Amino acid sequence: MDDPRIDGERLWASLMEMAKIGATPAGGVCRLALSDFDKESRDLFITWCEDAGCAISVDRVGNIFARRAGSDDGLAPVVTGSHLDTQPTGGKFDGAYGVLAGLEVMRTLNDHGVETKAPFEAIAWTNEEGCRFTTSMAGSGVFAGVYTLDDIRAHADADGLTFGEELERIGYAGAEAVGGRPIAAYFEAHIEQGPFLEAENKTIGVVTGGQGKRSFEITVAGRESHAGTTPMPARRDALMGAVHMIEEVEALALAKAPEGVGTVGMIEAKPNSRNTIPGSAFFSADLRHPDPAALDDMAAGLKRSCGRIAEARGLTYEMTEVTHYPATKFDEACVSAVRGAAERLGYSHRDIISRAGHDACSMAHIAPAAMIFVPCENGISHAEIENATPDDLAAGCNVLLHAMLQIDGS
Ligand SMILES: [Zn+2]
Structure with missing residues (x-):
């Protein structure tokens, strides 16, 4: 057998063609999950896969599977995939x-003319981004048994349209049961x-795992009172407690x-009036770390600090955990297939942890x-200026091809 390489120009041309669907004036892409543009991108992907001789199936959560038969088609498939939906001001590559x-x-x-032993599949997962419908990695999550189909279908967007209704409207509520099939x-x-x-x-990131995430909502309660007449020591200012x-x-x-990161992305004060001391304050806290023990430490530290600050200021607080994604450790044989492919193909590489969910x-x-992973310009993503070079994208795709072939043993 010859030693195949992917066609980098063809890959780039396909990416640019796909990026026209939902293209924004600033050069990005807005292709929200289960929107008309999402449907259009799915249709195009299916057309291209059928042209490549793949058999298509769609499951009940809308995940699309394009299958190329193997010489022993009963074997569990060697699979790759990602998502076609984007953030509202997303880029061409994520x-x-x-x-x-x-x-x-x-x-x-x-x-x-390569005949693989196992079938190979390319997958487009539904609603990875979790922006229009809040749960991220929804399609792959149902497939993996992390979420139930009913729960995901019931989620509504800001206009009150449910995931289930929209999935049916765009014609992608498929017939196949979700999950329950073996994957090599x-x-x-x-x-x-x-x-x-x-x-x-470095050209190739050999991803060894994903960082864990614990996300909290904290509500601080104090006492509303007059901004002019309440002396400083007499205040129970919920917002100032939240600030600390x-x-x-x-x-x-x-x-x-550098492993640990923490973000407060939402904040609210009540009654949000310029001359009333806030009686209630709300904020979110998103904590992430690749090491589970360190992440638990951060969460415990936040709880202790909130308790200490609340007590010192005559406040009470409630802390609710809204998300807990444990850290992911990828499979050693798969990781070493990626590392080995990068090595053999002569690409510079390093091991790396994924900081985002996938x-x-x-x-x-x-x-x-x-x-x-392949590099992206200035590390920027979830943005219209997201960019990557054709050479790096081609290198990552070559590594993908060779890692899949190695696992297949073909
Ligand atoms: Zn992504």
């Missing part, structure tokens, strides 16, 4: 790259969405830098999984 890299693998196998290995190629590869001038708690989120992350993190629950 998600679409992994989906179209899967397609490029199929096209390359065809070009070189799952690989996902993705832009890094962070600065490390570019900064170190928020500072702790940053301090806890800095104490575990469909691969869902898949790691039920199958041997790993990811391949």
Whole structure:
């Protein structure tokens, strides 16, 4: 057998063609899950996969599977995938790259007449971004048994339209049961969405795992009173208590830098009137770390700090955990297939942790999984200026192809 390489120009052309669907004036993409643009991108992906001789199936949560038969078609498939949906001001590469890299693998196998032992599949997962409908990695999560189909279908967007209604409207509530089928290995190629590869001038990130995330909502209760007549020592200012708690989120992350990160993305004060001392304040706290013990430390530290600050200021607080994604450890054989492929193909590489959630993190629950990162410009993603070079994207796709072939033993 010859030693196949993917066609980087064809991959780039497909990415640019896909990026026209939902293109924004600023050069980005707005292709929200289950929107008309999402439907259009799915239709295009299916057309291309059928042209490449793949058999298509769609499951009840709308995940699309493009299958290229193997010589022993009863074997569990070697699989790759990602997502076609984007953030409202998303870019051309987050998600679409992994989906179209899967397609490029199929096209390359065809070009070189490669017969794999196991079937190969390229997947487009539904609603990875979790912005229009709040749960991220929804399609892969249902597939992996992390969520139930009924729960996900019931989620409504800001206009009150449910996931289930919209999935049916665009014609992608498929017939196939979700999940419950064996997978030999799952690989996902993705832009890094962070600065490390570019900064170190490395082409391939060998992703060994994903960081864990614990996300909290904290409500602080004090006492409303007059901003002019209430002396400072007599105040029970819920917002000032929250301000000091928020500072702790940053301090806890800095104490575990660079792995630890902490973010307060939402804040509300009540009654939000300029001359009333706030009686209630609300904020969110998002804590992440690749090491589960360190992440638990950060969460415990936040709880202690909130207690101490509340007590000192005559406040009470409630802290609710809204999300707990444990850290993901990818499969050693899959990770070393990625590392070995990068090595053999002569690409510079380093091991790296994924800082964002990905469909691969869902898949790691039920199958041997790993990811391949390529650099993106200035580490920026979830933005219209998101960018990556054709050469790096081609390199990541070559690594994907060769990692899949190695796992297949073909
Ligand atoms: Zn993504």
